[in-house]
Amino acid sequence: MIRRLVLWLDDRLGAASFARKALRKAFPDHWAFMLGEVALYAYIALLVTGVFLTFFFTASGQDVVYQGSYAPLRGERMPAAYASVLRLSFDIGAGLVMRQMHHWAALVFVAAIAAHAVRVFFTGAFRRPREINWLIGTGLLLLAMAAGFTGYSLPDDLLSGTGIRIAYSVLLSIPVVGTWAAFLFFGGEFPAPITIGRLLALHIMLLQGLLLAALGLHLAIIWHQKHTQFRAPGRTENTVVGSPLWPNYAMKSAGLGLAVFAVLAALGGLFQINPVWLYGPYDPTTVSSPAQPDWYIGWLEGALRLMPNWELRGFGHTIPEPFFPGVLVPGLLITIYALWPFIEQRVTGNREVHHFLDRARDAPRRSGVGAGALTFMVLLTLAGSNDVMARFFGVPVETVTRLLRGVVLIAPLVAGWVTYVVCRELKAAEGHSGAAWHLVRRGPGGGYVAEDKET
Secondary structure, rough: OOHHHHHHHHHHOOHHHHHHHOOOEEOOOHHHHHHHHHHHHHHHHHHHHHHHHOOOOOOOOOEEOOOOOOOOOOOEEHHHHHHHHHHHHHHOOOOOHHHHHHHHHHHHOOOOOOOEEEEHHHHHOOOOOOHHHHHHHHHHHHHHHHHHHHHOOOOOOOHHHHHHHHHHHHHOOOOHHHHHHHHHHHOOOOOOOOHHHHHHHHHHHHHHHHHHHHHHHHHHHHHHHHOEEEEOOOOOOOOOOOOOOOHHHHHHHHHHHHHHHHHHHHHHHHHOOOOOOOOOOOOOOOOOOOOOOOHHHHHHHHHHHOOOOEEEEEEEEEEOOHHHHHHHHHHHHHHHHHOOOHHHHHHHHOOOOOOOOOOOOOOOOHHHHHHHHHHHHHHHHHHHOOOHHHHOOOOOOOHHHHHHHHHHHHHHHHHHHHHHHHHHHHHHHHHHOOOEEEEEEEEOOEEEEEEEEEE
């Protein structure tokens, strides 16, 4: 019956030849190429657990009296959204595990995309003809961060509510359009009763639709274009050496997917994350300390904490302090990051088609810029925990802030320069060493001949 069904479909669609060609498509075996798949499987876990959570979550900011199982808050008035998250955590079977799996999957999803982006940057995998996919990948990273922030904000607890208030203030600081943008996304002056409903719509509809579309387009372009690979004996720009899609690569990929699901299930069941019952419901008059967002938003939090209290006034308008670290600096960084393939083309004049990947030493200037940028982002993320560091070291938080303001300006330059010098020297030493590999070819007489080729 299955055979007849397959033949019937092939007769109507003519898919047999495409399937045969597709199943023989080669994929490189290097572990670094699996980072994108980790992100894909984490996203599948997000979708599965997210559907479960949606069945029990109440997207409302209206006050209710909590009568659930968590005794310390029983009888307290709280937003309906927060009460439903408590019910999910304590009264719904597997609810807490699903909540925590969802949160861990979000962290892994963004981390895998970021690691994949770092690999693509340092190996030069963004070069022609892959500039479009670099732009799509940039969009995927931004969408993942936005989806993570909106999902993290839904419980309406004290910690996430503080984050929403910060986001509202940053959006409000945009000149001219800030007021209308804040009203559109938050449903009125904060805190508004319909804010949680707006965030839920963004989280499960608009952002997920854009994510799925961008992910599908990203994978389609990868499938259509020749896959990148590292240089090795016998490889050329016009061939891809690796495992065929079926059965080798498909089985390895399925095993990776099961491993990702297993790790996320273990994290969700064994490691506590975001215990909202300890924070309490959101109160506009209260801010807990220490209070940090998820790691992928930490660099924005750090920029806000480090920025001096500067304001610009002119032409009857005021540009408040949150605009510079919350909008201007991230906007510049994201723009430079997105346009990097075109910037590098313009600077180097290299517009050739590339299917081979670079090592870090092969492009010292790119590696230096990348190392400096990573150092800058890590320091901003640390600055988002300046109150934690102040408490740990027993010094005033103002001292930590002033120290980080200097370090965040100097350390990236030092890291970038050191990386550039090291990569340049490694490349030069390799060129002087005369390192070579031997390519073995079969001659016309049937024998084998070794040819020396420079690495």
